[in-house]
Amino acid sequence: MVKKPYVLWLIWQNQETRQRYHVGNLFHEDGKYTFSYELSGRRRTLFEAMENGYQPHLSFRNIEKSYVSNRLFGPFARRLPDKRRPDFKEILKDFALPLDYTEMDLLRATGGRLATDPYEFVAPISVLGDHFHFDFFVAGWRYYEGDKIENQLQAESHVTFELEPLNDEDNKAVIVLSGKKGYKLGYIPAFYSGFMFDVIRNKDIYEAKIEKINPYAKPQLKVNISIVGRLKKGYSSTSNEDVEPVQYV
Known part of the structure; x- marks a missing residue:
């Protein structure tokens, strides 16, 4: 069976209304990372977010482009806990992650949340049959x-x-x-x-x-x-x- 891509949704929250929107998708497949904006959803997606104050991420300005990289994009990698931290193994333990975790695993577990902006990553709804x-x-x-x-x-x-x-x-x-x-x-x-x-x-x-x-x-x-x-x-x-x-x- 072909290995399926690892997918995370990028969520943006309007700080005034507290409403959250699914604005983008991060894929990891065959060693490559791809980020694209969510243009086709039914509701609470990019265009509705833009109507409510959202502006595309400064590192991903073109909403119609699929961005591809051999490494996790810098703006997303910076959201991960620094593995040089003395308590890093405790962080993995708190999130029930193995020592051979992937960056996508850690991004999902932590949400990539920062105190300085309203973004977070969440897992998608998965359907099998x-x-x-x-x-x-x-x-x-x-x-x-x-x-x-x-x-x-x-x-x-x-x-x-x-x-x-x-x-x-x-x-x-x-x-x-x-x-x-x-x-x-x-x-x-x-x-x-x-x-x-x-x-x-x-x-x-x-x-x-x-x-x-x-x-x-x-x-x-x-x-x-x-x-x-x-x-x-x-x-x-x-x-x-x-x-x-x-x-x-």
């Missing part, structure tokens, strides 16, 4: 009931979702609720919620649980949720790849 999986950090954690019950949450505990079609900011918003008592923890990030909104509306099969809790992390990195499921009607794609990174937001 009619099965899908993805994971996300709960959005809006600081504004709801998560902190009140944080000590009651446990890894592997199930969570539930609730559609919020009348949400003024996102008509495909999906609320994340804790276990049986249904405390509101926050939302599925908007760049994933469109896909999950349709999964729930179509009554597709899925399971969602808490993957990891980071009690000392920033609110946006507190609780990670994983979802695995099956689409009743399958996933329609023109790609021949077995694993498809879905742009469905």
Whole structure:
């Protein structure tokens, strides 16, 4: 089987509205890195971001160009923890990464987040046949009931979702609720919620649980949720790849 490319989505957040957009895609395949802007998504993609104040990255000014490099692009490589740090092995341990990690592994684990700008990298939704999986950090954690019950949450505990079609900011918003008592923890990030909104509306099969809790992390990195499921009607794609990174937001 042909080895599939490693894909990450580049997310930009409007600092005023706090809304996030999927503006680009970073691929690693056969030793080459490729970056291109996301021009074909359904919502929360580049053109909507530009309507809301986004300007292309200074290192990637041409939105129609595919940029290719034999090494991870400098602006992205600088987002990784310096391996010369004395605590670097502890960082790998914290993110459950092996010593033979790749730069894409580390970029995915850390998100490549910096305090100086509103970018981050996230993994795409992956579909294999009619099965899908993805994971996300709960959005809006600081504004709801998560902190009140944080000590009651446990890894592997199930969570539930609730559609919020009348949400003024996102008509495909999906609320994340804790276990049986249904405390509101926050939302599925908007760049994933469109896909999950349709999964729930179509009554597709899925399971969602808490993957990891980071009690000392920033609110946006507190609780990670994983979802695995099956689409009743399958996933329609023109790609021949077995694993498809879905742009469905």
